[in-house]
Every structure is written in structure tokens, then in C-alpha cells.
Amino acid sequence: MQVMGNKRETNDIFHWIAPELALLENALCEALASPVPLIAEIGMHLVKSGGKRLRPSLYLLAAKSGESFEQEKAMPLAAAIELIHMASLVHDDVIDCAQTRRGAATANAKWGNQIAVLTGDHMFARAFSLVSNKGYSEAVGEGLSSLVQGLCAGEILQDSTLYEAGLDTAEYERRIAMKTADFLATCCELGAMVGGASPETCEKLKAYGKAIGMAFQITDDLLDVTGEEKRIGKPAGNDIRQGVVTLPVIRALDTSPDREELREIVTNRAMTDEGVHRAVEIVRASDGVEAARKRAGEYLEEARSALPETLSEEARTAFLEAAAYIGNRDF
Amino acid sequence: MQVMGNKRETNDIFHWIAPELALLENALCEALASPVPLIAEIGMHLVKSGGKRLRPSLYLLAAKSGESFEQEKAMPLAAAIELIHMASLVHDDVIDCAQTRRGAATANAKWGNQIAVLTGDHMFARAFSLVSNKGYSEAVGEGLSSLVQGLCAGEILQDSTLYEAGLDTAEYERRIAMKTADFLATCCELGAMVGGASPETCEKLKAYGKAIGMAFQITDDLLDVTGEEKRIGKPAGNDIRQGVVTLPVIRALDTSPDREELREIVTNRAMTDEGVHRAVEIVRASDGVEAARKRAGEYLEEARSALPETLSEEARTAFLEAAAYIGNRDF
Numbered sequence: 112m113q114v115m116g117n118k119r120e121t122n123d124i125f126h127w128i129a130p131e132l133a134l135l136e137n138a139l140c141e142a143l144a145s146p147v148p149l150i151a152e153i154g155m156h157l158v159k160s161g162g163k164r165l166r167p168s169l170y171l172l173a174a175k176s177g178e179s180f181e182q183e184k185a186m187p188l189a190a191a192i193e194l195i196h197m198a199s200l201v202h203d204d205v206i207d208c209a210q211t212r213r214g215a216a217t218a219n220a221k222w223g224n225q226i227a228v229l230t231g232d233h234m235f236a237r238a239f240s241l242v243s244n245k246g247y248s249e250a251v252g253e254g255l256s257s258l259v260q261g262l263c264a265g266e267i268l269q270d271s272t273l274y275e276a277g278l279d280t281a282e283y284e285r286r287i288a289m290k291t292a293d294f295l296a297t298c299c300e301l302g303a304m305v306g307g308a309s310p311e312t313c314e315k316l317k318a319y320g321k322a323i324g325m326a327f328q329i330t331d332d333l334l335d336v337t338g339e340e341k342r343i344g345k346p347a348g349n350d351i352r353q354g355v356v357t358l359p360v361i362r363a364l365d366t367s368p369d370r371e372e373l374r375e376i377v378t379n380r381a382m383t384d385e386g387v388h389r390a391v392e393i394v395r396a397s398d399g400v401e402a403a404r405k406r407a408g409e410y411l412e413e414a415r416s417a418l419p420e421t422l423s424e425e426a427r428t429a430f431l432e433a434a435a436y437i438g439n440r441d442f
Numbered sequence: 443m444q445v446m447g448n449k450r451e452t453n454d455i456f457h458w459i460a461p462e463l464a465l466l467e468n469a470l471c472e473a474l475a476s477p478v479p480l481i482a483e484i485g486m487h488l489v490k491s492g493g494k495r496l497r498p499s500l501y502l503l504a505a506k507s508g509e510s511f512e513q514e515k516a517m518p519l520a521a522a523i524e525l526i527h528m529a530s531l532v533h534d535d536v537i538d539c540a541q542t543r544r545g546a547a548t549a550n551a552k553w554g555n556q557i558a559v560l561t562g563d564h565m566f567a568r569a570f571s572l573v574s575n576k577g578y579s580e581a582v583g584e585g586l587s588s589l590v591q592g593l594c595a596g597e598i599l600q601d602s603t604l605y606e607a608g609l610d611t612a613e614y615e616r617r618i619a620m621k622t623a624d625f626l627a628t629c630c631e632l633g634a635m636v637g638g639a640s641p642e643t644c645e646k647l648k649a650y651g652k653a654i655g656m657a658f659q660i661t662d663d664l665l666d667v668t669g670e671e672k673r674i675g676k677p678a679g680n681d682i683r684q685g686v687v688t689l690p691v692i693r694a695l696d697t698s699p700d701r702e703e704l705r706e707i708v709t710n711r712a713m714t715d716e717g718v719h720r721a722v723e724i725v726r727a728s729d730g731v732e733a734a735r736k737r738a739g740e741y742l743e744e745a746r747s748a749l750p751e752t753l754s755e756e757a758r759t760a761f762l763e764a765a766a767y768i769g770n771r772d773f
Contacts, residue, residue: 147595149602202563206556225537225601225619229594232533232566236590239570243583252574252583259567263560264478270556271480 120178124436127429128171131182131189135167138190142237153218153230157197160215167193167432169295170302176426177306185305187245192237192254192298193208198234199262201227207353212273221313235259238384249302258297265290273354276364276374283358284325287332315419319430322414327437329407332438348387351377358406359399360390367397411438455693455767458760459502462513469521472570484549484561490530490544496658498524500626500764504647507757508637516636518576522569522586523629529565530593532558532719538684566590582632589628596621604685604726606632606696607705614654614689618663623655646750650761653745658768660738663688665771667725679718682708689737690730691721698728742769 125132136158145155167189174185203209204217204226209219240253244361268286272278299320303313335350336359350357356364356377364370364377376382376390394400414434418427452512455611456463474485498520505516525628532683551560573582573751599617603609630651636645666681667690681688687695687708695701695708707713707721725731745765749758 114491145595147602150595150598171642178549199563203558206559221766223601226598228533228537229598231595232530232562233591233598235563235566236587236594240584240587240591243587244580253571256567256571256574258562260571262642263564263567264481267560267564268478269559270554270560388759 117413123362124432127170127241128175129384129426130409131171131175131186132164132168134182134186135164135189137172137194138433140192140194142241143188143234149222150230150233153222153226154234155178156215156221157201158219160213162193162200162213163199166196166294169320169323170298170305171306172300172307172426172429172433173320174300175302176316176422177308177312178315178407178431179307180305184246185302187241188247188251188305191241192301193202194234194238195259195262196294197253198231198238199259200435201231201234201254205231227316240340248304250304254297254301258294261289261293262296265293272377272399274380275356276359276378278356280358283361287325287328288321291328292321295324295327296321312419312421315395315417318417319414320416321435322410323437326407326410326414326434327440329358329403329410330437330440333359333400333403336360336391337400346387348391351390352382354380358373358403359394359397362399362402363397365395366399367393369393369396385389407438455763456499456503456760458756459499459506462502462506462517463495463499465513465517465518466495466502468515470524473521473525473566473572473641477748480553481555481561481564484553484557485505485565487546487552488532488549491544493524493528493531493544495524497527497625497629501629501636503757503760503764504623504630504633504639504651505637505713506633507647507656507753507761508639508643510638511636515577516553519578519582519632519636520570522572523632525569525572525635526586526590526593527625529562529569530564530590532565534597536562537576551556575612579635581635585628585632587636589625592620592624596624600686603687605709605711607709609618609687609692611689611692614687614692618659619652622659622662623652626655627652643750643752646748649748650745653741654765654768655747657738657745657765658771660734660773661768664690664731664734664738667691667722668731677718679722681738682721683713685711689734690725690728693730693733694725694728697730698724700724700727739769 139158140155143151143158145151145154170191170192171185172243174180200212201218205219205224208219208305209217210220217227221232239252239255242255265288268289272282275286296317299318300313303316308316313387332350335357336347338347349358354377354399360373360377363373367373373393378385379386382390411434415431418430422430470489471486474482474489476482476485494708496651501523502516502520531543532549535543536550536555540548541551541552548558549561553561570583570586573586582672596619598616599620603617627648628651631644631648634647639647663681666688668676669678682691685708691704691708698704704721707717710717713721742765746762749761753761
């Protein structure tokens with residue numbers, strides 16, 4: 112599934128919503144303006160540090176495919192969605208003591224943990240304020256808050272099962288659904304609602320989002336094992352090092368001839384660099400990589416079949432391209 | 443103003459809203475229930491660790507004093523307000539590496555920083571979900587999110603001016619307004635709105651909340667200098683140690699004969715225990731304590747005069763008792 116040299120930026124994929132993505136950058140800058148200079152400074156740093164804008168893109172695709180899409184009405188929620196994602200990354204970086212993200216210094220590296228925790232909180236709250244008094248239905252506020260709760264619950268679940276080799280595939284999928292796929296599902300669902308889609312279409316686009324979210328996270332977890340450091344921006348085996356047991360590892364723990372050695376490494380909270388390297392080697396040599404790739408492919412197929420029949424050709428093409436982008440991702 | 447031995451629990455003060463405060467505890471437990479066992483466990487720990495419930499109490503006082511108060515309608519927002527306060531304390535404890543709060547282990551001490559940051563995020567989001575789909579006006583969501591933004595902005599402002607001796611009274615008051623008083627103002631305003639008060643009454647109760655919020659924080663800052671360790675639960679001079687320059691210190695930096703020595707201590711990021719002790723001594727000997735006490739008293743007077751004429755005798759008594767409680771607080 113993974114085609115090297117076929118790296119495409121989300122901006123190329125989402126050319127249908129290019130005008131909205133341009134407006135999004137402005138909306139993010141405006142949203143993070145503040146009379147407190149430090150807040151404004153951090154906000155600009157985070158917006159300028161970039162990101163794929165995948166979540167608001169999916170939301171905007173779904174919204175624009177609706178019959179009653181109004182750009183002006185749709186934009187605040189797009190910004191709110193990206194702010195929530197940004198806030199969660201700011202807190203993730205505090206938690207992981209990460210020094211860089213996408214080549215730029217993290218908020219915690221630049222301003223310390225105190226400011227970074229508070230900045231994340233401020234951004235979460237800003238997201239909710241963006242969607243109040245905008246005439247959205249109550250389901251929008253409910254959707255946004257459920258999304259954050261799910262995201263946190265998924266991370267808490269993950270953190271409470273670190274270094275555990277007993278996780279099965281179902282538990283793994285439940286965890287990644289909570290921490291990633293439900294977020295993407297909600298983006299598509301909220302977009303469909305704001306675009307005026309029928310309840311049936313909302314459900315189908317939500318199912319599309321959920322399925323590509325699952326594929327997205329499985330691919331992400333796969334890249335941690337198969338990726339080259341200079342491409343994925345972190346050393347291979349980073350998840351293993353942090354105690355996060357992912358699908359290819361779970362599979363290898365089941366089928367590899369070296370499964371006992373692998374189990375010993377991944378459950379060791381004091382594992383060495385050599386240990387991580389050896390674990391990656393064992394997983395790469397197992398059928399775990401192929402199993403994960405296959406599972407991601409199944410989810411992408413599920414995503415394609417979930418697309419409503421009623422979509423315009425333009426919208427369908429964009430959704431299919433988004434699915435292809437997830438499948439071809441090698442960074 | 444400070445009467446020793448006159449310590450009263452908020453529950454005694456707020457007997458008029460005792461039924462609602464009992465319901466609040468249930469609502470908090472329900473709100474923090476979760477299919478993820480660890481989230482439920484942490485939630486129960488935090489609810490059982492108690493707290494003064496001052497913010498939801500002010501909200502409920504304002505709501506119950508309205509003409510169209512409906513208990514069932516008012517409760518979710520009361521719980522949301524307390525959840526936001528609890529979430530901010532969970533994050534404060536991470537930031538301060540605090541091990542205990544109100545005699546119980548903090549979330550970070552018990553479960554680590556990762557889980558504590560995520561738990562705080564989860565609680566913020568839960569607060570917003572509690573007020574969606576409950577038929578509140580859009581102003582409620584807006585009020586809640588402004589409140590969190592202000593709270594964070596106030597803390598960020600404080601953190602960006604640590605160990606600075608140049609802060610003047612106006613800057614100090616701006617900071618405590620953002621981090622404390624605006625929160626209490628919004629509690630009163632939202633309560634008035636939910637209780638069906640006129641816009642004029644909403645404004646007056648908001649002004650009342652703002653003024654007692656200022657008095658509350660000034661008293662808190664004063665207790666850091668004048669309080670006994672066993673009563674306030676932390677060593678005197680804790681703010682000074684953390685670089686937070688408060689009103690009595692600002693005043694002492696202006697008027698004390700030992701102001702140069704004081705300036706040297708409070709601007710020293712590596713101050714010793716002896717330094718903190720000496721700084722407290724200098725502030726206690728200055729007129730900073732009396733100046734802060736006077737300022738708190740002025741705000742309490744302002745709070746009393748802000749109360750709308752239209753309040754029932756029962757409501758007025760409760761609001762006056764709340765102000766007296768703030769004035770007499772010695773813990």
C-alpha cells in the first residue's frame with residue numbers, strides 16, 4: 112500500500128477546498144490574537160509551525176459537499192476543530208517532554224511546561240468560544256466536547272496500559288478509535304450537519320471518517336516501525352520506547368519465532384536503545400507489518416464504500432483522494 | 443477585618459441553597475463517571491477530596507434569587523462551573539508539582555503528570571458537554587469559555603511576570619481580576635441569567651461577584667503572608683517562593699525601610715528558605731498587610747452596594763453572608 116516517492120501534501124489533495132483552507136489560516140491567527148502579548152506570541156508560533164490541517168480539511172470537505180454550504184457560517188467550526196487538535200498536541204508535547212514538532216520548537220521547549228499547559232487550556236476554551244453565538248445547532252457543541260473527552264479518554268487508556276504485552280487487537284482498535292478515529296468521524300459528521308446533509312448522509316460521512324481515522328492511526332503506528340528516521344522525523348521504534356504497544360507489535364508478539372525476546376523488551380520500562388533496535392528488527396521480520404498494512408487497507412476500503420451515493424462527482428473525488436492520501440502516507 | 447476563631451464553612455453560609463449543594467455532589471459524581479475505569483477512579487478521588495464549592499454556590503445563590511428559578515434546569519451548569527474549577531486546580535498542581543491539596547494526594551502525585559494533564563482536559567470538555575443540549579442560551583456557552591480563557595490568560599500573565607519587583611497595584615489588580623474575580627463575576631452573572639433576572643439585575647450581580655472575587659484573591663494573597671502554616675496548609679511565603687508578587691509585597695516594596703533587601707530576595711530565582719522567611723518578616727512589619735486588608739474591605743463594601751434592591755430578604759441575607767465569609771476567611 113505504501114508507495115515511496117509518492118508523498119503528497121494535504122494541500123494538493125484538498126484543492127477543492129483551497130479557498131477555505133486559505134481562510135482557515137487567517138481564522139486561526141485571529142482566534143489566537145490576545146491582549147496578553149505572550150498568548151498572542153505563542154499562538155502565532157503554533158499557527159506558523161504548520162501542520163497537515165487534516166481534521167478541518169475533512170470537516171470542510173463534508174460541509175462543502177452539502178446542499179446548503181455557506182462558507183462564512185462553516186469557517187468558525189473549522190478553526191475550532193484545528194484549535195482543539197493543536198491544543199491536544201501542545202499538551203502531548205508537555206507529557207512527552209518533546210523538544211521539537213515538525214522541525215519547530217515545541218511550546219514547552221520554548222516557554223516551559225507551565226505556560227504550555229495553560230496555553231493548551233486557553234486554546235481548548237477558545238475553540239468552544241468560537242462556536243458559541245454562531246448559530247450552530249446544540250449538537251455542534253455536544254460534538255466538540257465529546258470529541259475532546261474521547262481523545263483524552265483514549266490517551267488515558269493508552270497511558271494506563273503502557274508496557275503491557277497482553278493487549279489484543281480488539282483492545283488496540285478500541286484505543287485508537289477513541290484517540291484518533293472518533294475525532295475524524297466527528298469532523299466529517301459535523302461538516303455534513305453544517306452543510307445541511309440529511310441524517311443518513313451525516314451517518315455515512317461519519318462512518319467514512321471513522322474508517323479513514325482507523326487507517327490513519329494504523330498507518331502512523333506502522334510508520335513507527337517501518338519508517339526511516341529522516342522521513343518520519345523521529346527514530347524508529349519511538350512508540351516501543353514509550354511503552355505504546357501497537358498493531359504490528361501485537362501481531363509479532365503472537366506469531367514471531369522471537370516473540371519471547373520481543374515480549375521481554377517491550378515490557379521493560381528501562382529498555383535500552385539496543386533493545387528498541389532489536390524489537391524493531393523482530394517486528395519488521397515478522398508478519399506484523401503486512402498484517403497492519405492489510406488492516407489499514409481494509410479500513411480504507413470500508414471508507415470508500417461508506418461514501419454516500421448522493422455526493423457530487425467533485426466531492427466524491429475529493430473524499431477518494433483523501434483516502435488515497437492516507438494509504439500512501441510515508442511521513 | 444480578619445476575625446480569628448470565626449472560621450465558618452461555606453456550607454453553613456450557604457444554608458439557603460443546601461438542597462442544591464447536596465444535589466451538586468451527586469451531579470459531580472455522575473459527570474465524572476466513565477467507561478474507562480481510571481477516569482472514573484480519578485474523578486471520584488477529586489470529588490471526594492472536597493473543596494469549598496464557592497463558585498457553584500455563588501452561581502446557585504444568583505440563580506435561586508431569580509423569579510423563574512428551576513432547580514433541575516440550573517444544576518448542570520452548577521456542576522460545569524465546579525468541574526472547570528477542579529480541572530484548573532488539577533493543572534495548577536501539575537504546574538506547581540504539588541503533592542497534596544486539602545490534605546489529599548493530588549492527581550499528579552497519585553497518577554503522574556501525563557494522566558493529570560489529560561484528566562484536566564477531560565474535565566474541561568465534560569464541563570462543556572454538561573451544558574450542551576440543556577436548553578441554556580448561547581450566552582452560557584460563551585460565558586463558560588470566556589471564563590476559562592480569562593483564567594488561563596491571568597495565569598499566563600502571572601507566570602510571565604514572576605520574580606518581577608516592578609509590578610504596580612493596577613497591574614496586580616488586572617492580573618487577579620483575570621485569574622479569579624472574573625470567574626466569580628461570571629458565576630453570579632450566569633446564575634442571574636438562568637434564574638431569569640433582568641439584564642440590570644444580571645449586571646449588578648456580576649458586579650457583586652467581581653468585587654467579592656477581588657476581595658477573595660487579595661485575602662488569599664494576604665493569608666500567604668500572615669497565615670500560620672497549620673491553618674493555611676502551606677508554609678507562609680509560598681507565593682514569594684514561587685515568584686508571585688502580591689499586593690502586600692508590592693506595598694512593602696514601596697514603603698518598607700527594608701525595601702531594598704526585600705527587592706533583592708523576591709527577584710532572586712534561587713532564594714533560600716531563610717530569604718523567604720526574612721521577606722515575610724519584612725512584609726509583616728510594613729504597612730503592606732494593613733493596605734491589603736483595607737483594599738479587600740473596600741471591595742467587600744463595593745460588593746454589598748452592588749446588590750440589586752429587588753432581591754428578596756432571604757437572597758440578600760445569603761449574599762451578605764457570602765461577603766462576610768470572604769472577609770472573615772482565615773484559611
